[in-house]
Amino acid sequence: KQEVTQIPAALSVPEGENLVLNCSFTDSAIYNLQWFRQDPGKGLTSLLLIQSSQREQTSGRLNASLDKSSGRSTLYIAASQPGDSATYLCSGNGGSNYKLTFGKGTLLTVNP
Amino acid sequence: DGGITQSPKYLFRKEGQNVTLSCEQNLNHDAMYWYRQDPGQGLRLIYYSQIVNDFQKGDIAEGYSVSREKKESFPLTVTSAQKNPTAFYLCASSIGGRRLANYGYTFGSGTRLTVV
Numbered sequence: 001k002q003e004v005t006q007i008p009a010a011l012s013v014p015e016g017e018n019l020v021l022n023c024s025f026t027d028s029a030i031y032n033l034q035w036f037r038q039d040p041g042k043g044l045t046s047l048l049l050i051q052s053s054q055r056e057q058t059s060g061r062l063n064a065s066l067d068k069s070s071g072r073s074t075l076y077i078a079a080s081q082p083g084d085s086a087t088y089l090c091s092g093n094g095g096s097n098y099k100l101t102f103g104k105g106t107l108l109t110v111n112p
Numbered sequence: 113d114g115g116i117t118q119s120p121k122y123l124f125r126k127e128g129q130n131v132t133l134s135c136e137q138n139l140n141h142d143a144m145y146w147y148r149q150d151p152g153q154g155l156r157l158i159y160y161s162q163i164v165n166d167f168q169k170g171d172i173a174e175g176y177s178v179s180r181e182k183k184e185s186f187p188l189t190v191t192s193a194q195k196n197p198t199a200f201y202l203c204a205s206s207i208g209g210r211r212l213a214n215y216g217y218t219f220g221s222g223t224r225l226t227v228v
Contacts (some may be wrong), residue, residue, distance in 0.1 A: 034216045043118075043202055044219040089155075091217075099145075099170070100204075100217060104154040 002027040006090055006103035013080055014111050021075040021106045023090030028068050030092040035064050035075050038087045038105070047088075048075070080110045114139045116220035118203050123225045125190065125197060133188045133223045135203035141218070142208035144186035148172060149200040149222075158201075161186055162208055190225065198227050 003026045013019055023033075031052050036044040048057045048064040050073070056065040063076040073090060087105040116137045125131045137144065146158040157170030161180040175194025180186055186205075190197045203220040 032216065036219070041200075041222075041224070043221040044204075046216060046218065049216040091155075099157055099160065100155075102147075102155040104152065 002030070002092065002094060002101040004090055004092060004101050004103040006106050008106060009104070010107040010109075012109040012111065015080060015082060017080050018076070018078050019080055019108070021077070021088050021108070023073040023075070023103055025071050025092050025101075027094060028071050029094050030068060031094055033066050033073050033090065033092045034100070036089040036091065038089060044089065082110045082112050084108060085110050116203055116205055116218055118220035118223050120223060121221070123223055124228045125225060126228060128192045130189055130191050131225065133190070133201055133225070135186045135188065135220060137184055137205045139205055139218060140183070141205035142183070143206045144180070145204040146170075146176075146178065146186070146188045147202045147204065149202060155202065158188065197225055200224050
């Protein structure tokens with residue numbers, strides 16, 4: 001059974017700092033990996049999707065990487081802004097089914 | 113704009129009452145999902161449907177029921193058998209099949225259910 005762990009559970013940084021959020025999974029047979037952002041009381045917004053054949057994806061100040069051999073993914077946020085404050089969720093699905101398995105998230109606070 | 117619409121945004125349920133949460137998508141996605149989110153527990157899968165008229169139980173299906181009569185709709189009923197229904201419920205959809213790898217999941221804005 002796939003399990004996803006996110007470290008740290010919470011992170012507080014000053015504005016402008018570069019930061020890394022970590023995600024690890026127990027089953028290396030992961031088909032694709034998706035990072036989401038969730039604001040309080042809201043749904044999930046997709047940030048980046050790393051497909052099975054890819055190792056990283058970039059969108060603006062965000063970069064996500066996937067290393068299947070080590071069972072790890074990282075989300076890099078450059079030049080953080082207060083508007084980046086949210087919970088970041090990592091999720092993955094195995095190739096044999098449609099179900100996503102989620103980590104519990106990292107609560108990020110960027111202080112002005 | 114294409115997307116997923118969940119309604120209502122807030123729902124209050126009395127003890128012993130069944131309530132139905134609505135989820136509608138206009139993305140032409142084949143697969144739809146219901147997740148439950150509790151503080152400190154992350155998202156847990158309740159039910160999912162890969163095609164119309166077919167659905168499977170997820171990890172926490174007890175006390176819930178679903179139907180998939182139309183491709184664009186996947187309503188979730190929280191029955192009186194669900195003893196702790198207070199939570200945030202999220203609906204999602206995906207293209208499905210091998211194409212899932214290319215497009216991932218899209219989520220709705222959620223329904224917050226509270227027992228009163």
